[in-house]
Amino acid sequence: MGEMEDIYDDEFDSDEEIFEAGSSGGEDNEDGDEMDTEQKALDIIEKDKSLEREDKQPVQSKVYLPNRSQLGPDEVMEADQSVYEMLHTVNLKWPCLSFDIIEDNLGDERRNYPQTTYIVGGTQAQKSKDNEILVMKLSSLSKTQQKDEEDESDDEDEYDSDPILESKSLPTPYTTNRIRVSPHAKQTGEYLTASMSESGEVFIWDISPHFRFFDTPGSVITKPMNKPIHTIKEHRGVEGYALDWSPFIQTGSLLTGDTEGKIFLTNRRESGWVTDKQAFLGHQGSVEELQWSKSEKTVFASGGTDGFVKIWDTRSKKHAPVISIKASNTDVNVMSWNSKVSYLLATGYDDGQWGVWDLRSFKPNTTPAPVASFDFHRSPITSIEFHPTEDSIVAVGSEDNTVTLWDLAVEADDEEIKTQADEANGDLEGIPPQLLFVHWQKDAKEVHWHKQIPGALVSTGGDGMSIWKSISV
Structure with a gap:
């Protein structure tokens, strides 16, 4: 399926022989005796040093800035280890551009290394029949920041453990556009997962046996466990991307939206899963994002290709939005409610801009302005x-191959910004002071904070997944 990779380790092809210094392998010399491997390695190192002295100029490192920096023909992108506390990558057979982090029972506020995380994702395989829902356990995630000389820690495992990837798959005949785990999985012990497929069908899976398989010796997963427990067909073959579980209803309450602007609500009853026949209608175009309110049980927000953010109440018999705000002249691609300040909603657009709204200013027949707005990114x-x-x-992913971290509480006056720009030889000119960190992620698609490992994130893109933690957060 895939493999864990420490990007700072040397890379070797699988059919190459690798000898350790002092071992008895290697080529024969002219006398037929085996060449001493350790001496051979030392000779190679000395030769490389000599070539470097004669031919190489000192390498100058530069800061990469999205939409501003361009790599030259002989330049390569390398992560600066000193700014990461943890950084690991996962190479997958097929792109897995939508995923979710599974809450586990290993405890909250986990700050000690090595770390462990569980992830579920849906693939975008070249052939439909090869698609899968992947349940993964990533363990032995060590610190990748180099030790300081002043670091007196004796726990070498924090730095030296080799990452381990384990996975189980559930076959699905379609590409997965969006996948989400129920926020109540940890509390209920039932790991319900919804995936929206390119076929227009929404599958609800119970991945409980797959999640427990990794840590329960003797577990067996039978064929019926690899099938969805329910399929939502109300979208009638219309593809969709919007999907969200209610944070309040433990039994299961799911919103789904499609490219024709229809939003359906599905609830779990004693008799099974029931989808309302009447759709919520209001967007003139595709519904790109759905987000249940974190504080109001019946309220949710939607964003669409019409550039509108709409607020809905499921109690409304009209199934129409309560408030509509024109947020962008391009698509509203993604949204996120603030977990601590319930009236703040972040939105990201197709033109690369993103903003934060105060819902207290959302009133009928008004056009409020966002409380914060940024145009640092130039790609969706x-x-x-x-x-x-x-x-x-806030964490923001963009098609400019980056995930950026922002602190909206930061304020800087003009003199401070000028000083920072001068110290960076002009490299930071025009950079918002709220920008904390830039992480390279090719074709960045989704990013999620790990709720149980403070400051850690998982992001995915065209070249696999990254599990990382910046020293900035």
């Missing part, structure tokens, strides 16, 4: 998410 915003505990921090 593909993901946005408020930090789960820090109400001013």
